[in-house]
Amino acid sequence: MTTSSIRKPDYERMLRKAGVRITRPRKVIVGILSQxxxxxxxxxxxxxxxxxxxxxxxxxxxxxxxxxxxxxxIHRHAFEGGPSRxxxxxxDHHDHLIDLDTGDVIEFKSxxxxxxxxxxxxxxxxxxxxxxxxxxxxxxxx
Amino acid sequence: MTTSSIRKPDYERMLRKAGVRITRPRKVIVGILSQxxxxxxxxxxxxxxxxxxxxxxxxxxxxxxxxxxxxxxIHRHAFEGGPSRxxxxxxDHHDHLIDLDTGDVIEFKSxxxxxxxxxxxxxxxxxxxxxxxxxxxxxxxx
DNA sequence: AGCTATTTGCAACTGAGTGTCAACTGACGC
DNA sequence: GCGTCAGTTGACACTCAGTTGCAAATAGCT
Numbered sequence: 001m002t003t004s005s006i007r008k009p010d011y012e013r014m015l016r017k018a019g020v021r022i023t024r025p026r027k028v029i030v031g032i033l034s035q036x037x038x039x040x041x042x043x044x045x046x047x048x049x050x051x052x053x054x055x056x057x058x059x060x061x062x063x064x065x066x067x068x069x070x071x072x073x074i075h076r077h078a079f080e081g082g083p084s085r086x087x088x089x090x091x092d093h094h095d096h097l098i099d100l101d102t103g104d105v106i107e108f109k110s111x112x113x114x115x116x117x118x119x120x121x122x123x124x125x126x127x128x129x130x131x132x133x134x135x136x137x138x139x140x141x142x
Numbered sequence: 143m144t145t146s147s148i149r150k151p152d153y154e155r156m157l158r159k160a161g162v163r164i165t166r167p168r169k170v171i172v173g174i175l176s177q178x179x180x181x182x183x184x185x186x187x188x189x190x191x192x193x194x195x196x197x198x199x200x201x202x203x204x205x206x207x208x209x210x211x212x213x214x215x216i217h218r219h220a221f222e223g224g225p226s227r228x229x230x231x232x233x234d235h236h237d238h239l240i241d242l243d244t245g246d247v248i249e250f251k252s253x254x255x256x257x258x259x260x261x262x263x264x265x266x267x268x269x270x271x272x273x274x275x276x277x278x279x280x281x282x283x284x
Numbered sequence: 285a286g287c288t289a290t291t292t293g294c295a296a297c298t299g300a301g302t303g304t305c306a307a308c309t310g311a312c313g314c
Numbered sequence: 315g316c317g318t319c320a321g322t323t324g325a326c327a328c329t330c331a332g333t334t335g336c337a338a339a340t341a342g343c344t
Contacts, residue, residue: 021341057293113258120250126279129242133275137268163310199324
């Protein structure tokens with residue numbers, strides 16, 4: 001029984017469409033990504049990959065993440081003071097709140113904010129290609 | 143005749159208050175910051191500093207930026223795919239739009255967005271310590 | 285199975301920033 | 315103005331995240 005999935009990108013299909021080879025390391029890595037609903041960094045992905053196939057190298061993880069990012073299959077987030085973290089693309093757009101005490105990443109979404117961003121960019125004569133909104137905070141004790 | 147300044151932090155006073163020494167390298171660096179209204183990175187500050195005093199080292203620039211940041215005298219911005227850039231604190235809070243073609247940094251401010259961020263954090267049970275909002279875009283051709 | 289361009293693992297490299305340490309110096313007391 | 319000495323500096327080694335060069339391995343074709 002596999003974990004049921006909603007809106008998971010079909011990585012193998014995307015790789016095929018990108019005209020690259022479906023190699024063993026790439027299969028292992030996209031398998032891990034399909035299983036993950038957190039925001040692992042390259043080294044964490046590498047560790048999970050090694051548990052499945054101990055010959056996989058960290059360089060290959062980096063190369064594969066770059067490839068997948070270029071294909072739009074994953075998103076890269078460079079939160080402050082740490083390595084890039086990755087998540088599957090395909091869910092709808094959201095921003096992040098990072099818990100400064102635990103490092104937890106909470107996703108949120110605000111159409112109002114997106115809309116205001118567009119208005120601001122337009123007023124400045126720009127077209128937004130992408131944006132980054134991160135809130136860094138601490139849990140209010142109840 | 144010196145460039146007239148609006149709301150420039152008095153770095154020497156802040157350094158004194160922080161209980162650290164007013165050394166020659168620190169004087170040169172804060173002098174450069176007072177003169178700058180762009181967002182230079184550590185290496186650019188180093189280059190401007192060397193032009194004034196060729197004995198200053200890059201390590202000292204890094205150390206001084208960290209010191210000033212800790213004192214709240216400057217802000218550090220880690221825009222994507224590049225080194226940290228710095229700007230004087232003391233102006234009022236703003237966010238940044240980065241021109242993807244030129245690297246230009248445009249400052250903007252939206253109270254509405256700030257307010258919405260607070261609402262979102264509150265709804266999630268968090269208190270915002272700080273946040274980061276960056277728009278990456280391209281100039282609309284007229 | 286055989287061919288070959290793509291991909292891999294390894295190790296060496298890069299860029300940004302930090303740590304170590306002997307030498308230097310600013311701020312205080314005299 | 316001069317000595318003292320903790321704070322600071324410059325040089326350089328080091329870390330960390332990520333990239334690159336290259337010989338060996340292999341996916342995907344026939």
